[in-house]
Amino acid sequence: MQTNYKTALQHKIFGVISKASQELNVDSYVIGGFVRDLLLNRGSKKDIDVVAVGSGIELALKVSDLLPKKPKVQVFKTYGTAMLRFEDTDIEFVGARKESYNFDSRNPIVENGTLEDDQNRRDFTINALALSLNEKTFGDLSDPFNGLADLENKTxxxxxxxxxxxxxxxxxxxxxxxxxxxxxxxxxxxxxxxxxxxxxxxxxxxxxxxxxxxxxxxxxxxxxxxxxxxxxxxxxxxxxxxxxxxxxxxxxxxxxxxxxxxxxxxxxxxxxxxxxxxxxx
Structure with missing residues (x-):
């Protein structure tokens, strides 16, 4: 079973995110719909979700600094997220987090967390799949809930x-x-x-x-x-x-x-x- 997808991360943005992560000394991963659709061969999505084990906003700002023309970063401090557009792709950055809920609201109480915490909060196993953007493990698949098997079984x-x-x-x-x-x-x-x-x-x-x-x-x-x-x-x-x-x-x-x-x-x-x-x- 394939466990590394480095060859699928050819878009220039992934190399830039990897370099920015290294400079900030934070781990980062591409997660969610991009990974799901990549594994399903559904074509390339025009939006990418990146989770940083640290500040997603700081990572977005560093990525922008390393990109040509330094694209504008939209920051959403309330949610601890940031977004930028590079070429024809929207990239959203978020810090890894764990969530808890009150009964009368779907808006979570958020705390800083690990990659595992962030995968725990995902809606479905097929959306909890993550690919490493870290230099030493670039392209490695993280699949704690057997999401790959659920993709194969269409579940x-x-x-x-x-x-x-x-x-x-x-x-x-x-x-x-x-x-x-x-x-x-x-x-x-x-x-x-x-x-x-x-x-x-x-x-x-x-x-x-x-x-x-x-x-x-x-x-x-x-x-x-x-x-x-x-x-x-x-x-x-x-x-x-x-x-x-x-x-x-x-x-x-x-x-x-x-x-x-x-x-x-x-x-x-x-x-x-x-x-x-x-x-x-």
């Missing part, structure tokens, strides 16, 4: 107890369904059961964040997969009760008519090959 699974994961941040329930839809993966049974159990928690998530995830589901090749999972887990009734209300077969003058809920999903699927516009879908 959506949380790194820690799914009941806690979804209760702490209920938006992850929608993300699980969206990733299952986008990647044609299956949600592990324990995880799916935990989504059903915690469905009511979705009420603490803002409408804007919910709509964003729904639009991403609508943008997939077959949105009905995601909407049926939303229905099965009870989330759809909380988010779009108007849609679940269509789930009945009408009888007019003794004749039964098609189920409007499933017909609506079928119509959405059928229009997908003809347009990428989510508003038309």
């Amino acid at each position: 959506i699974k949380t790194p820690l107890d799914p009941d806690i994961t979804y209760s702490d941040d209920p938006l992850r329930m929608l993300r699980a369904i969206r990733f299952a839809n986008q990647l044609n993966f299956e949600i592990e049974k324990n995880s799916l059961d935990a989504i059903t159990k915690n469905a009511e928690r979705i009420k603490i998530i803002s409408g804007e964040r919910i709509v964003d995830e729904l639009n991403k589901i609508l943008s997939t090749d077959k949105p009905s997969i995601g909407f049926l999972l939303l229905y099965k887990t009870g989330l759809l009734d909380l988010i779009l009760p108007e849609l679940t209300a269509l789930n009945q077969v009408e009888e007019i003058e003794g004749h039964t008519h098609k189920n409007n809920f499933y017909h609506t999903l079928e119509v959405v699927d059928n229009i997908c090959p003809n347009t990428d516009d989510v508003w038309l879908r």
Whole structure:
């Protein structure tokens, strides 16, 4: 099994981040969606997440200093993150951290942490995969939760107890369904059961964040997969009760008519090959 992906980190930015890390004497890793899509051969993402075992903001500033034209660094002190754009790629830097939650909010209480702490807080095992940007271990894969096996088995699974994961941040329930839809993966049974159990928690998530995830589901090749999972887990009734209300077969003058809920999903699927516009879908 391959454990080093140095040849996949050819983008100039990775070498610059490695040099900046060495100068600051901090360890850094590329983590999350970039690594996931790299291992799935889904093409190169135009956004990269970098975690520093130290200050992500300081690392971003050092990287900018080493790059041509010293691109502007956007700093978000509240979240301890920073972002810069190099060529056609957005790079976000964050310090490794561990998180805890209050019951009535998805905004975490954050403390400095290790790479392992940072991987623990990730939503899914396939998003906790990290590649080292450190000089001596450049390209080495860190996979504490067997995310590589879950990629191969096409499984959506949380790194820690799914009941806690979804209760702490209920938006992850929608993300699980969206990733299952986008990647044609299956949600592990324990995880799916935990989504059903915690469905009511979705009420603490803002409408804007919910709509964003729904639009991403609508943008997939077959949105009905995601909407049926939303229905099965009870989330759809909380988010779009108007849609679940269509789930009945009408009888007019003794004749039964098609189920409007499933017909609506079928119509959405059928229009997908003809347009990428989510508003038309």
